[in-house]
Structures are given as structure tokens and as C-alpha cells.
Amino acid sequence: MKLLKTNRRDFLKKSGQLLIGFQLFPLLNCTTKEDELHAIYNGIPERPHLGRELIDSWIRLDSEGHVTVLTGKKELGQGIRTALIQIAADELQVDINRCHIINGDTGQTANEGYTAGSNSIEGSGKAIRQAAAEAKFFLVQLASERLDVPLESLTIKDGSIYAADNRQVSYWELLDGQYYKRHITGNAPILEPAQHQYVGKPIPREDIRQLVQGKAHFVHDLSFPDMVHARVLHPPSYGAQLEELKKDKITALPGISDVLVDGNFVAVIAEREYQAVKAWEKMKVIAVWEKPSIETMPSQLFSDMRKHAQKPEVIRTDPKTISSISNAELRLKASYQKPYHMHASAGPSCALAKWTEEGLTVWSPTQGVYPLRATLSDLFSLDPEKIRCIGVPGSGCYGHNGADDVSAEAAIIAQKYPNKTIRLQWMREDEHQWEPYGSAMILDLEAGISADGYLQAMESNLWSDTHSTRPNGQAGHFVSARHLEKSIPFNKRGFSGGAYRNAIPLYIVPHYNLYLHNYEGPLRTSALRGLGAYANIFALESFIDELASLAGLDPFVFRIQNLQDPRAIAVLEELRDKTNWASRNSQENKGYGIAFSQYKNSAAYFAVLAEVELSSDKKSYTLQKLTGVIDAGQCINPDGLINQTEGGMIQSASWTMMEAVSYDENGILSRDWNSYPIISSKDIPVVEVQIINRPELPPLGAGEAAQGPVAAAIANAVFDCTGTRVRELPIKI
């Protein structure tokens, strides 16, 4: 079925809005023809979100046969739109082509915080399923009255409800243009997985059709008739102070509308984008800055971490741990390291903002429109009701990259240059240099095991900077808020628990200690895909492999005998069988390594085998293949799950084999793709992903499941063929 395209006014005229309020939100910004992206979402009248307990906060039906799903979660390239539409279409029992989705818009959708930690399907999916079930339940009751037959005798097909005698009435006829305010009661029956038509199937992502045709899709692609172009001249390094900028040299350039200087915040506005870029280049040359130097040099970073970390935070402690380790038959101690990594999004961050008398509108690639709104409200001391944040897809972000910062900067510029739409795009070096990195970490692990290879006790000590400085209401978390004349200082407010994510093993360890040494490092850090889990799993699963060889056991055997969770064991067994582990090629230049984890010890289970090959001079290695097995509970879209897992595997291989942010006393040196190389098509391994689907169990977040295990599997494979343990990332031999 083809979707009907109706503009907003027609919709209102014909009314027929079901399960939706009529009161319209005064638009801060009118949609124009040029606003190509907006037209895609333009199916329903806009209305602010009225509470999670209302059905129409999640699902709306109109009289023309459209279904609109509303979610506070953002599409980040993970295919969330398609997955949530599958859930809604199934539960409502309608053709999937009737369904639209609106993602993350403070003017319309629920506040679902950040789209992070792989919890969108677990959270938003559940709410949407519930709302769809309730909407249908309500409609079926109406139909039972209308057709005068008992509820149980009715059947549904694509939104039409049939009585046994074939009389029928559709959802849209039943609603007949009226608004029904209905609450989610929790009484509506939910379909059994066997009744699903879409969930569990590899439904293609329609947005990929737009992408392959080069249609406008990203925030970068938005344009408005009143749009002007901005660039920000960021300081050359953290904490640098602007001493001089000869503004007239810039304003004299063609097309320059304004040069804004507010403390150390410098921006240029131009009619044409290239004029802004040229002005930016010139400002870079003529601006004079006083630069403090970075004190902790990369060569001292890890020793400085040990020396200057805070008093350890006790996460887990058991008085018997130390004695059990010393009394164990076999003991091992090892230390692992990870450098700073960057998100390094393919497209630099970009946002649009417009400031008028009514308030501020921001089109943003943020992972959380509501947290962004709260933080902008703090920044401008402006009532949040006067701010609207509209989420528009950005380039893949994998956590907290420059998306929020660029949104705030566009808003700062818009405030100083009102009544025009400001389009601000970062330059490549802005993104590389100013995004918050994934923290460097040290992981000291010590354990005692029995002679037959059972874990007895273990102690972990972790050193890390924070893994979350998302701007959750505190303006100082926007990097440029610090640069303003009235500087809003950054206050870390403690360190995040993200540092010890997955540090606690899923293996059965009778006695366990975990200490976290929080460390204030030299570089800006925040959430990068998996947070601390990446390094923790790298260390733990390398260590487990070391323990297995200490005990003289096969790495599968050792892991399985120390695990209890049947799903954990199942992914390992599946991997072993699928890859014919027992008959692997044992040429001496080949290495095989495995690793496993359950992400967050609560989300998806993932086991992976890495195959590496040594070069003939034994001075380098190549990653040949990664085979993964994943159990993410009920699988909504198998192809989407595989796509995301393959991507996670390749991205993690890149982090693990080649990435480290480099810097010196003058600042960040990794400023582009040459100074921060990442994996390219030439060097990718073959990747294979197998799913263990459990339709009867709740879906589990999967987007970050591969990151840690892939790192350890590569390390273990390198050990397998070189006999040398590499405990430092990136893994070089």
C-alpha cells in the first residue's frame, strides 16, 4: 500500500484525528517547502507530549489510514525506526506501509532521555508495543458494540475488524474523526510471538532507500530560505585564551555578515558557506592565543594515572578475596592498558538554530532532545517551554561526540544573530580535536584458580577518567559554554559508573574485589560506545584466556566450566560448533582467539572468534576473520541486528589494532584521518554473525555487545600465534 501524502492543513480540515488531541502547538518555526526533511515527518498535526500514560503519546491513527508512531529515541543509523515500526504494525495488526515514525522532538515526543546504552528496543519498544495493544483493544471494544457481536468472535486484518459473518468495520471508520483520550491500562492483551507478521523478519530499512539515492536525510542536508552559514573558531587547545583577533580583517572579506567574539568564543557568519569557511581559515591564521600546555605527556600518562588517581572507590569487596587468592593452587596477575579513543564520526557535527521573540528552535543530531533542551535552558536561563529541540539524523555518533556541543554553539550564535536560521557545521579538525574521547584506562587483574581450572577469587583495580559528561542539564558540559566571556565552568560532578561496566565477571567467582581509581586525565572524555566495558572486557577476557592456558585447558572448556548462565554457555557452544573449533587450521602462522561477554551483564550475549595471520617476517599480523554469535533475546529485525553487530565488530577491530589519540604539550595532534587513521576496506576482516533468536524472551540491547569481546579475541589470537601476550592497546607486535 502506498502512503498518502497529505499536508498538515488538509489533515486538519478533514480532521479525523484519532487518538489525538486537536490543540495545536504554536509552531516556533513554520515548515516550508525547502524544508525537505520535515516534510517526511509531516503526517500529523504537532502537539506537545501529554504524558507517557496516554495511548496517543505513542501511537496515533487518523481517519485516512495512517498510523504514526512517536518515540523519544533517535535514529542513529542503528535501524531503530524500522524496528519500532515493526513492533507497532504487528501489535496493531496493520500493514507496515501504513506506519510513519517521529523520532525525538521536544515539540511532540515523549522524554526518553538519551538514545544510549543499547536500550531503545527494551525501553521504547516496550512502551510502543503496549500502546499499540491498548489502542487495538479499545477499537475492538468499539467494534464489538458496533457489530453487536462478542469481542472474542472478532478477527483483525490490516486494521479492519471482522465478525464471523464477514461484516467488517475498520479502525478508521470506528474512530470517525473523534478524539478519544485513552490511558494505557496494562489490561490489553499482547500478541504471542507466533502471531507476529513483521517482528523477527529482516524488514528492509526504508531510510536506506533515501540514502542510496542521495536524498536529503541528515541534519547537514536541511536548508531554509533564511539560512546563513556559520563556523566557529575553536581555541587551538584546551584552556587557550584569545589575546587578539583583528575583526576588521575578517569583516572585510566578501559575504561576511558578522564576526562574533565573546570571550574565547569566536564565530563567523556568512551568506555563503564557502565564505564562512574562508573566513574561518583566515581567522585561524590571524588569531593570537595564549596557550597553556598540557602537563601530562602521553609517555607519562599511565604512571601519572597510578600516582595521581583519587583514593580508590570500593565497588565490591569480600574479606576472603585476598586470602583465597594467596591460597589458590594457581595464581596470575596481569595489567592491561587502553589509550584514549575517539568517536571520529564520518561527518563533522552540524546543527541549525533560530532565535526569535517566541523562543529558540534547534535542529540537532543529539542523542537526547530533552536533555539538550534542559541544558540549553540552563545555558540561556530560558524557560524550557520556549525551546524546541528537533532531532534530525547526524553522521553515526557511537556515543557523546560533538553533536550537543555544535547544537549549543549554533544556539549561542542564533541568540546573537536572531531571526535567521543559523547553520553551523564543524570542520574536520573541530570534531577530532574537541569531541570528548573515550578515556584511557589501566586494568590490574589478579586471580587464584584451582588446579582443575575453577575460579576461586579475583581482584580488579581500574584506573579511569569519567565515561559520562553528557550535558544533562548543566551548561558547563557544552564545551563552548566554558569559552564565553561569562564562562560557565565545567563541573564534572563525580565520575561515572561507566568506568567499571562489565568489570565484574559473569563467571562464577566465589570471592571478588573491585576498586575503581578515579583519575582526572589531561583530555576531555565522555561516553564512547560501550563506555568502560570495552577495556574491561578486553582485559578480563584476555586474562581468562591466560588463566585457561595456566590451567592447561582449552579456552572454551575453561570458560564454560566457570559459567552458570545457560545463555552464556549457549553462545559459546554455538560458536565452537559453527567454527569447527576442534579442527581449526593449526599452521604456525595462524592464530585463533575467542572471547565472550554479556554486555552490562544484563544485555545481549556475544561470543566471538578471531583469526589472525602472521606475516612471513613475523613483524606484523592481519586480522583475517571474525565470527560472532549473538543472543539478544527476541530478535526484532535479524538483518538489522546482524548489520549493527558486523559494524560493531569492524569498528572494534579498528580501535583495537590501530587507534590511539595522540597529543603533546601543545594540544591534540590527531586532527584528521591521516593523524588518526582508522580501518579501511582494504584491511577489514571477513565478518560473520549468527543469531540465537529467543522470541519468547524480552529483547535485549545489542548495539554495543561486540566492542569488548572483539578486542580480547584479537589479543588472544595474536598470543596464539606469537606466544607473546600483548596487554596494551592498540595491539602491535
Next chain:
Amino acid sequence: MNKSIELHINGERKLLEADPEEPLLYILRNDFALKGPKFGCGLHQCGSCMVLSNGEASYTCRIPCATFEGKKIQTIEGLSQNGKTHPIQEAFFDVQAAQCGYCVNGMIIAALALIKDVPKPSEKEIKEALSKVICRCGTHSRFVDVVKKFTSTT
């Protein structure tokens, strides 16, 4: 100083007054609303801005628009003809070769430029050609796969 520039884009002759130094990318995106080519680095490092220029993959993020005078420029939007998408676009869709999709323009252009010269490329040649384009989502395996499938069936 603006000058009048004549460009051939997707089969149409386009005249405009522009700074001849202005890189083609900004003109495509802002003057002709061709949003397929993207800014990724502005440094000839990532390939997200590529178009076909006389059939060859060409960066557009630094090369002045005037350099493209007299050349046949084809952007990803121009691949679809008479409302029909190009078979390579279909192939990318069928394999669902995208995550965020920011690099897809570069990947499609790099693939087409390769196929023009080497209609039946080896896997190594495919990987080599796609290596011009940065993908941060790790979708490479699918891109290689599409081009492999596409060139072995056509």
C-alpha cells in the same frame, strides 16, 4: 571576484555567478540542492564529497568549481534516470548496505568509477577502490559484498 561559470551537472547545463575558487561541493549542495555529496573532511581524505567527473571519481571539497568547467559531472542524484534508480543503488538497498549512511555517497561513486575501468574486479580491487572512502560505522563488509555481487551478476 565572481565570474560566470558554466557547469554540466547530471545532464543539464547550469550557469551561475560564483567565486571561481569556491569548491564544487558547496555549489552542488547549496545552489543546486544536491545533498548527496557530503562534507566529511575538506582534505581529500575521506571521499564523502565525491562525484563522477567525466566518469572518474573526483573529490569536490577543495577543487575549485571553475576546474570542472567543460566536464560532465554526475552526482549520486543523477544516477536515477526517468524515475528509475540505478541498478547499483538497488543493489545497495537490497544488501541494506548502510548504517548511518554518511559514507554511502562516496562508496557508490567509488564503486561506479571502479566498474567503469574494471567491469569484473577482483575482491582485492574492490577493497582497494572502496578504501578511498572513510566509513566509521564499520559497514565496509557490506559495501564490498554489494560490489562483488553487483559485478558478478551484471
